Amino acid sequence: MVRNVPQSLSVGGSGRGGGASSSSHGAGASINMDSQMQVAEQLVLDLRYPVRRERALLELSKKRELFQDLAPLLWNSFGTIAALLQEIVFIYPVLSPPNLTPAQSNRVCNALALLQCVASHPDTRMLFLNAHIPLYLYPFLNTTSQDLWNI
Template identity: 75%
Template sequence: MANMPQSLSMGTSFGGPSTSAHVVSGAPARNDRNLASAEQLVLDLCNPDLRENALLELSKKRELFQDLAPLLWNSFGTIAALLQEIVSIYPVLSPPNLTPAQSNRVCNSLALLQCVASHPDTRMLFLKAHIPLYLYPFLDTTSKSRPFEYLRLTSLGVIGALVKVDDAEVISFLLSIEVVRLCLRTMEMGSELSKTVATFIVQKILLDEVGLDYICTKAERFFSVGRVLGNMVASLAEQPSPRLLKHIIRCYLRLSDNPRACAVLGSCLPDSLRDGTFVSCLREDQTARRWLQQLLHNVNVGVGAGRVPTLQTGGFDHMLLS
């Protein structure tokens, strides 16, 4: 995608380790200059006339600024300025009138929030301040235009930064604000990259016991997840994406850890995952192939062991008759 906002990758490392003087000559002086530059740019965020440039420069160079996240969090008025940027575009979300310039500017603000969400010293402070709630309107949009796609993708990057570190408190909070539903929407209508990030988030939620229980104790939640995963598998049979497929397989495999869900998967797992459709797609990914083999084994054992729900109330008990 042309002109994509800076660093939307889930693997980006923010505020990387410092380089000691004995490794690189002149590093202390360079670090001092970087710190001074970062401090000035952070101060500029509170000046409406200087904010746009400061957002751009900080988002582009944040890997160079050691411990930028604590600086953003602890400096007076900075987080409020970033939230002001976010709230200011709410009126153009519906009806959808978001311009590329507006999208890029708010995406730069979100990139700095992603920095805060990634840092071990600020992650939980960020969460306890309920700042992810400000992203809800962006993730709830449906326009497929590029400005909106960038906005959703960068917002997902913030959530992705939170779930990268396994923490039950993070998962519980995200479940409380219905992040699964918002991710499923993106998994249905987003670009390949945004689908991948959204599926990664759902995968991380499922890997937590609270998250798995949340999805598997109500039939409508399970079927919502299963339907979207199935639709994505069908699309990937025509346009393969090894990375996205790997996350989908891991979601299915985790669902199969729940006995009742595993029994239902025996009847609704896409045939293309069973018949070798994706052999060439997964040729270079041994881990994904192993996950798929384990998934098929779990499903076959689950059905063979008679783990079939009966018609009762609650849970998965009515699923096969839904």
């Protein structure tokens, strides 16, 4: 299962540590937040399995703003960052010349959105940089296709 996840992992909220136990919305809201967190944890686990990954990427990317500490969950879950990097590296051959299908584009964009979540979180930012993960993004930035500039 998922380990080393901060106790402050919560759904929504604007401040840190706004977990379900500090909610003023009553027991119903606490149960709802717990069930949503379980869904998020399961989606993170699903990233490990190629047959479940596309759906998990889409759902986590859509809901990433709801979970204030999704980044530590992604970072500390076994195999998750490797799976996100695998999605990015898989796209390299179709970047030059640009032959990216809409489905491939959506999938890699969802992976990039989750990495952006990790890169922007204060608890995972330096870990992300120290792991040299931005180097995997260089092929996306080093495009020479004129078609991209004529859009």
